[in-house]
Amino acid sequence: MAKESRRYRPNLLITGTPGCGKTTTCELLQRRLPDFTYYNISEFAEKHKCYEGYDKDRKSHIVDEDKLLDELEPLLHEGKSIIDWHVNDVFPERLIDLVVVFRCDNSILFDRLHARGYHEAKIQENLDAEIMGVVLQDAMESYEQEIVVELQSNTTEDMDSNVDRIVAWEKNWVEQHPEGVTNELPEYLAKKQGKKAAQEESESDSESESASESESEADEESESEDKE
Numbered sequence: 001m002a003k004e005s006r007r008y009r010p011n012l013l014i015t016g017t018p019g020c021g022k023t024t025t026c027e028l029l030q031r032r033l034p035d036f037t038y039y040n041i042s043e044f045a046e047k048h049k050c051y052e053g054y055d056k057d058r059k060s061h062i063v064d065e066d067k068l069l070d071e072l073e074p075l076l077h078e079g080k081s082i083i084d085w086h087v088n089d090v091f092p093e094r095l096i097d098l099v100v101v102f103r104c105d106n107s108i109l110f111d112r113l114h115a116r117g118y119h120e121a122k123i124q125e126n127l128d129a130e131i132m133g134v135v136l137q138d139a140m141e142s143y144e145q146e147i148v149v150e151l152q153s154n155t156t157e158d159m160d161s162n163v164d165r166i167v168a169w170e171k172n173w174v175e176q177h178p179e180g181v182t183n184e185l186p187e188y189l190a191k192k193q194g195k196k197a198a199q200e201e202s203e204s205d206s207e208s209e210s211a212s213e214s215e216s217e218a219d220e221e222s223e224s225e226d227k228e
């Protein structure tokens with residue numbers, strides 16, 4: 001039997017609305033965790049040509065998530081990864097140990113995005129996403145709540161304390177997992193994913209039932225129109 005693949009250091013996912021401070025913080029973090037590998041996913045996708053098109057309105061490439069994961073997943077088996085991306089719900093749950101969601105006050109975020117020269121619609125789209133907490137919500141829906149941590153990133157003091165907290169968390173994880181953790185699907189996640197799939201299936205069944213109901217209503221309507 002093939003030996004089970006395990007990691008002995010955690011994979012850290014650093015996420016948040018564009019401009020919240022992921023990359024700046026990750027650069028500081030990597031200095032404190034020098035044996036970790038830093039993956040800026042926007043750059044990684046470009047380097048590995050993980051694109052499936054171009055969004056003219058957003059003036060950005062559309063990332064092919066399947067190709068991205070094909071390239072990235074084997075690298076995550078080693079652990080010791082810092083992953084930096086504003087999208088967080090694409091990474092396999094079994095390979096992520098901590099999800100940090102950076103948050104930022106709107107006026108500060110406006111100034112940062114404006115300084116980047118983003119056009120008004122793009123600034124507004126990101127400010128709306130930050131107000132509604134879209135990234136945090138995605139993280140809560142995609143990972144166990146215990147591993148999702150929300151941190152403010154408004155000031156340089158915030159940034160320093162965030163780096164300290166993540167470094168302390170990493171040290172603690174290593175102490176608590178002397179045997180490492182499996183890269184394969186653990187039982188509790190298999191059960192959870194099975195339940196989720198069954199729930200989605202029943203939701204899509206009831207959606208298609210109500211769609212066919214409204215179809216038949218529409219048929220009746222058109223029949224009655226025909227009669228008139």
Ligand SMILES: Nc1ncnc2c1ncn2[C@@H]1O[C@H](COP(=O)(O)OP(=O)(O)OP(=O)(O)O)[C@@H](O)[C@H]1O
Pocket residue numbers: 016017018019020021022023024025085086112153154155156157158159
């Ligand atoms: N906590 C903070 N305090 C002060 N300035 C910050 C903080 N976080 C980020 N900044 C500044 O805000 C700008 C945007 O930060 P950064 O590029 O790290 O964001 P990002 O989350 O990586 O964005 P993107 O998703 O677009 O890559 C940078 O100029 C950075 O110096």
Ligand SMILES: [Mg+2]
Pocket residue numbers: 022023024
């Ligand atoms: Mg960045």
